[in-house]
Every structure is written in C-alpha cells, then in structure tokens.
Amino acid sequence: MRWLSPDFERLWHNQSVLLREGGARKFHHPVDGPVDFDQTTLTFTTWPQYQLVTVRPR
Numbered sequence: 001m002r003w004l005s006p007d008f009e010r011l012w013h014n015q016s017v018l019l020r021e022g023g024a025r026k027f028h029h030p031v032d033g034p035v036d037f038d039q040t041t042l043t044f045t046t047w048p049q050y051q052l053v054t055v056r057p058r
Contacts, residue, residue: 025037
C-alpha cells in the first residue's frame with residue numbers, strides 16, 4: 001500500500017500507523033463452504049477511531 005498511496009506512505013513514514021495483530025479468521029461461504037483468511041488490522045495513532053482491516057486467503 002505504501003507505493004500505491006502517497007498519504008499512506010507519509011503516515012507510515014511518520015509512524016502514524018500501528019500494526020495490530022488480527023490473526024486467523026474462518027468464514028462459511030454458502031457455496032464453497034469453510035474458507036480461511038489471515039486478518040491484519042492497522043490503526044492510526046492520530047485517529048484511533050479509524051482502522052484499516054485486511055483479510056488475505058490462507
């Protein structure tokens with residue numbers, strides 16, 4: 001994301017973003033059944049009410 005978003009790069013460089021553990025997530029898809037993901041959550045130190053949550057297939 002750092003190379004795709006100048007704002008994200010600036011905040012990351014200024015250490016205004018904290019990495020927070022997310023961990024494994026499991027969902028039940030109505031057609032595919034159980035699917036597993038890894039979740040990562042980023043929280044802004046200056047705006048803690050905002051978070052960026054990403055899930056990546058395992």
